[in-house]
Amino acid sequence: MLDRRDFLKLAAVGGGVVFASALQGRALAAAGYDEFFFVQLSDSHWGYSGPANPQADTTLRTAVASVNALATQPDFIVFTGDLTHTTDDSAERRRRLIAFRDIVKELKVKNVRFMPGEHDASLDSGMAYKELFGETHYSFDHKGVHFVVLDNVSDPGANIGEAQLQWLKADLALIKKTVPLVVFTHRPLFDLAPAWDWATRDGAKAIEILMVHPNVTVFYGHIHQEHHQQTGHIFHHSAKSLMFPLPAPMSQPKRTPLPWDPAQPNKGLGFREIEAEVSDGRYKISEFPVGKV
Numbered sequence: 704m705l706d707r708r709d710f711l712k713l714a715a716v717g718g719g720v721v722f723a724s725a726l727q728g729r730a731l732a733a734a735g736y737d738e739f740f741f742v743q744l745s746d747s748h749w750g751y752s753g754p755a756n757p758q759a760d761t762t763l764r765t766a767v768a769s770v771n772a773l774a775t776q777p778d779f780i781v782f783t784g785d786l787t788h789t790t791d792d793s794a795e796r797r798r799r800l801i802a803f804r805d806i807v808k809e810l811k812v813k814n815v816r817f818m819p820g821e822h823d824a825s826l827d828s829g830m831a832y833k834e835l836f837g838e839t840h841y842s843f844d845h846k847g848v849h850f851v852v853l854d855n856v857s858d859p860g861a862n863i864g865e866a867q868l869q870w871l872k873a874d875l876a877l878i879k880k881t882v883p884l885v886v887f888t889h890r891p892l893f894d895l896a897p898a899w900d901w902a903t904r905d906g907a908k909a910i911e912i913l914m915v916h917p918n919v920t921v922f923y924g925h926i927h928q929e930h931h932q933q934t935g936h937i938f939h940h941s942a943k944s945l946m947f948p949l950p951a952p953m954s955q956p957k958r959t960p961l962p963w964d965p966a967q968p969n970k971g972l973g974f975r976e977i978e979a980e981v982s983d984g985r986y987k988i989s990e991f992p993v994g995k996v
Contacts, residue, residue, distance in 0.1 A: 745924030755960035784820030784889030
């Protein structure tokens with residue numbers, strides 16, 4: 704049986720992937736939790752073409768191959784938005800979503816979860832996304848953990864919306880408050896950099912709903928870099944991108960991709976390993992580069 708260090712050596716071939724291992728240790732097993740890990744990929748931006756990543760047509764396929772090469776396959780895989788790069792052409796948007804879907808069909812693991820980013824859904828309120836991938840917000844349970852996927856992108860105004868907030872309340876009312884809760888969003892729920900669209904206008908309402916649960920962790924994408932934030936007892940962790948890195952919040956006048964360096968083509972892209980002590984909602988996160996940086 705692989706220990707965590709051996710697993711990381713095998714895992715360290717991938718790009719833009721968040722590896723999460725959870726529910727470890729005899730104490731948790733005795734409490735009725737089973738060990739598992741999942742893989743998160745974010746911001747693949749299929750269809751992008753530009754100087755920020757001249758290798759844009761291969762990055763997603765490389766990530767899929769890397770996940771398939773894992774000696775132990777994850778229980779499930781989740782894509783946290785911006786599956787494709789934005790386009791005003793509705794037909795092209797659908798073609799990109801179909802191409803993305805066809806590429807990720809090559810994943811060995813067939814339990815794959817999706818959510819849109821604003822590049823996928825904001826221009827048509829998620830219509831093409833829903834046709835191909837289903838609902839934009841939902842929940843599921845896995846081995847003692849309740850997972851919630853929130854849609855804060857289909858509304859072009861960057862709102863979750865009152866209907867979805869009421870759905871969230873109703874969904875959480877069905878579980879015990881002591882159940883560990885993991886929330887996936889695309890945009891951050893808090894105001895990281897509103898001028899850069901790194902915020903959710905009614906995110907504070909969602910956080911207020913989540914606050915009554917003691918064990919909550921939020922994983923999101925959108926900002927193309929590692930970032931950690933805490934609102935009350937809730938921790939928020941962003942994932943790096945599969946396509947190109949973005950600058951630190953408000954560190955420059957415009958939110959433009961960092962320049963591509965041919966000597967370090969994977970600089971700013973990476974994966975992280977998340978160890979979870981699910982019984983008390985603590986997570987240990989370790990970041991790793993992609994390739995040689």
